[in-house]
Amino acid sequence: xxxxxxxxxxxxxxxxxxxxxxxxxxxxxxxxxxxxxxxxxxxxxxxxxxxxxxxxxxxxxxxxxxxxxxxxxxxxxxxxxxxxxxxxxxxxxxxxxxxxxxxxxxxxxxxxxxxxxxxxxxxxxxxxxxxxxxxxxxxxxxxxxxxxxxxxxxxxxxxxxxxxxxxxxxxxxxxxxxxxxxxxxxxxxxxxxxxxxxxxxxxxxxxxxxxxxxxxxxxxxxxxxxxxxxxxxxxxxxxxxxxxxxxxxxxxxxxxxxxxxxxxxxxxxxxxxxxxxxxxxxxxxxxxxxxxxxxxxxxxxxxxxxxxxxxxxxxxxxxxxxxxxxxxxxxxxxxxxxxxxxxxxxxxxxxxxxxxxxxxxxxxxxxxxxxxxxxxxxxxxxxxxxxxxxxxxxxxxxxxxxxxxxxxxxxxxxxxxxxxxxxxxxxxxxxxxxxxxxxxxxxxxxxxxxxxxxxxxxxxxxxxxxxxxxxxxxxxxxxxxxxxxxxxxxxxxxxxxxxxxxxxxxxxxxxxxxxxxxxxxxxxxxxxxxxxxxxxxxxxxxxxxxxxxxxxxx
Numbered sequence: 001x002x003x004x005x006x007x008x009x010x011x012x013x014x015x016x017x018x019x020x021x022x023x024x025x026x027x028x029x030x031x032x033x034x035x036x037x038x039x040x041x042x043x044x045x046x047x048x049x050x051x052x053x054x055x056x057x058x059x060x061x062x063x064x065x066x067x068x069x070x071x072x073x074x075x076x077x078x079x080x081x082x083x084x085x086x087x088x089x090x091x092x093x094x095x096x097x098x099x100x101x102x103x104x105x106x107x108x109x110x111x112x113x114x115x116x117x118x119x120x121x122x123x124x125x126x127x128x129x130x131x132x133x134x135x136x137x138x139x140x141x142x143x144x145x146x147x148x149x150x151x152x153x154x155x156x157x158x159x160x161x162x163x164x165x166x167x168x169x170x171x172x173x174x175x176x177x178x179x180x181x182x183x184x185x186x187x188x189x190x191x192x193x194x195x196x197x198x199x200x201x202x203x204x205x206x207x208x209x210x211x212x213x214x215x216x217x218x219x220x221x222x223x224x225x226x227x228x229x230x231x232x233x234x235x236x237x238x239x240x241x242x243x244x245x246x247x248x249x250x251x252x253x254x255x256x257x258x259x260x261x262x263x264x265x266x267x268x269x270x271x272x273x274x275x276x277x278x279x280x281x282x283x284x285x286x287x288x289x290x291x292x293x294x295x296x297x298x299x300x301x302x303x304x305x306x307x308x309x310x311x312x313x314x315x316x317x318x319x320x321x322x323x324x325x326x327x328x329x330x331x332x333x334x335x336x337x338x339x340x341x342x343x344x345x346x347x348x349x350x351x352x353x354x355x356x357x358x359x360x361x362x363x364x365x366x367x368x369x370x371x372x373x374x375x376x377x378x379x380x381x382x383x384x385x386x387x388x389x390x391x392x393x394x395x396x397x398x399x400x401x402x403x404x405x406x407x408x409x410x411x412x413x414x415x416x417x418x419x420x421x422x423x424x425x426x427x428x429x430x431x432x433x434x435x436x437x438x439x440x441x442x443x444x445x446x447x448x449x450x451x452x453x454x455x456x457x458x459x460x461x462x463x464x465x466x467x468x469x470x471x472x473x474x475x476x477x478x479x480x481x482x483x484x485x486x487x488x489x490x491x492x493x494x495x496x497x498x499x500x501x502x503x504x505x506x507x508x509x510x511x512x513x514x515x516x517x518x519x520x521x522x523x524x525x526x527x528x529x530x531x532x533x534x535x536x537x538x539x540x541x542x543x544x545x546x547x548x549x550x551x552x553x554x
Contacts, residue, residue, distance in 0.1 A: 046444050
C-alpha cells in the first residue's frame with residue numbers, strides 16, 4: 001500500500017510538471033534575476049544558493065531539492081514600483097524650447113509602470129535519490145514585451161523591460177552519494193523569427209491628384225508571419241551537506257540572448273500610374289517655382305558652354321509611370337540579454353532558532369551586446385519607365401548672356417519620349433555604438449529567526465512564526481557613458497525583510513518587502529548631440545517591491 005501511494009505521488013508529480021511546462025507561455029525572463037523568487041528567499045536577501053530547502057530551490061540551486069521531504073505546491077504574487085529620478089544638464093546655448101524638450105525626455109525615461117506578476121512553484125521528492133521541480137512566473141499585463149532601446153537616449157536599462165517577461169524553469173536533482181546533491185535544469189523560452197510581406201500595387205485608376213474624383217486610396221496588403229521556436233538556457237547546481245546544520249552550494253547559469261529577427265519584404269509596383277504635374281505644387285509645397293541653371297553647348301557658341309539660369313513655373317501635363325521596386329529588410333534586435341553567472345553560497349543553522357546564509361555571485365557582463373535595433377537593407381533594384389507625353393511649362397524668367405533677363409514668356413509645350421531606366425541602390429550598414437561593460441560580483445547576506453511554536457487545542461494545533469532579513473550590494477556593470485551611449489544604471493543597495501507563518505507543518509503563508517536604493521550617479525558628456533543637447537547626466541532613485549505566497553506541503 002505504501003509503494004502504491006509512492007507510485008501515485010510520482011505519477012501526479014510528473015504529470016503536473018509536464019502540464020505546466022507545455023501550457024505555460026514561456027519566454028526568457030528577468031523578473032527573477034532582478035528581484036528574486038520566493039518570499040522566503042527574497043526576505044533573506046537572495047542568499048539562497050547554500051540553503052535552497054524549499055520550492056525556491058528550483059531557481060536558486062535545484063540540487064537543494066534532494067534534501068526536501070514530500071511535495072510542495074506554492075502560488076503567489078509580486079509587485080514592484082520604480083521611483084526614478086533623472087536630470088539632464090542643458091548644454092551651453094540651449095534654447096528655452098530645447099530645455100523643455102529635455103525636461104519632457106526626463107519624464108519619459110522615468111515613467112516606468114508598476115510591474116505585477118503571479119508565480120507558481122512545485123517540488124517533489126520522488127524517491128530517496130531523485131527530486132524534480134518546476135516554477136513559472138507570469139506578468140499580469142503581458143507575456144513578453146519587446147522594447148528596442150536607443151542607447152543614445154538616457155534610460156534606466158535594468159528596469160525598462162526586465163520585469164515584463166514570462167519564464168518557466170524545470171529541473172531534476174539526484175543524490176548518488178550521501179550528503180551530496182547534483183541537479184540540472186533548463187529555462188524554457190521562445191525566440192521570435194518571422195517574415196513580414198508588404199506588397200503595394202497601384203494601377204491607373206489611382207492618381208496623386210488630391211481633387212481627382214476617380215482617384216482611389218492606395219491599397220496596401222501586408223502579411224506578417226512570426227515563428228516562436230522553443231529554445232532553452234541551461235543551468236546546474238551542486239550542494240554538499242557535511243552536517244545536518246551546515247550546507248555549501250554552487251550554481252552555474254548559461255548566458256542568454258533573445259535574438260529577435262523579422263524580415264520585411266515589400267514590393268512597390270506602379271502600373272500605368274498617372275501623375276498630374278499641375279498638382280505637384282500642392283503635394284510638394286516650396287518646390288515651385290523651380291530655379292535651376294541649364295548648361296547649353298553648341299558649335300556656334302564655341303567650346304565654352306553657356307550657363308543659363310531658369311525660373312520655371314506653371315508646370316502642367318500628365319506623366320504615366322511604370323515602376324517596380326522590391327525591397328528586403330532584416331530587423332535584428334538582441335533583447336532580454338542575460339549574462340552567464342556562477343554563484344557560491346553557504347548556510348548554517350545555529351541552534352533551533354537561527355539560520356544564517358551568505359552568497360557571492362559572479363556575472364559576466366563584459367559580453368553585453370549592443371541593445372540597439374539593427375536594420376540591414378538589401379540592395380534595392382528600381383526599374384522605371386514612362387510613356388511618351390507632352391508637358392507644358394512657363395518660363396517666368398530667362399537670363400541669357402549679352403541679352404540679359406527676359407520674361408515672362410508664354411507657355412511652351414515640350415514633347416518627352418518614353419524613358420526606361422534601372423537604378424541600383426546600396427544601403428551599407430552603419431556601425432552601432434556598444435556600451436562599455438565589465439564583470440561584477442554580488443555579495444548577499446541573509447538571516448532567519450524562528451520563534452517558538454504556538455500550540456493550541458483548536459484546529460490550528462501548531463503555529464510557527466519566522467522573521468527574516470537580508471542585504472545585497474549590486475555594482476553597476478556599466479562604466480560611465482561619456483560618448484554616444486547614455487545608458488543609466490547606478491549601483492544598488494538592496495535591503496529585504498520578510499515574515500513566514502507555518503500552520504500545522506502543512507500550510508505556509510509568507511510575505512516579503514524589498515527596496516533597491518540607487519546611489520546617486522553623475523557623468524559629464526564628451527559628445528553633445530544637437531538633437532538632445534545635454535552635456536551631463538545625473539540619476540538616482542529607489543524601487544519598492546513586495547509579494548506573498550501560499551504553499552501546501554504533503
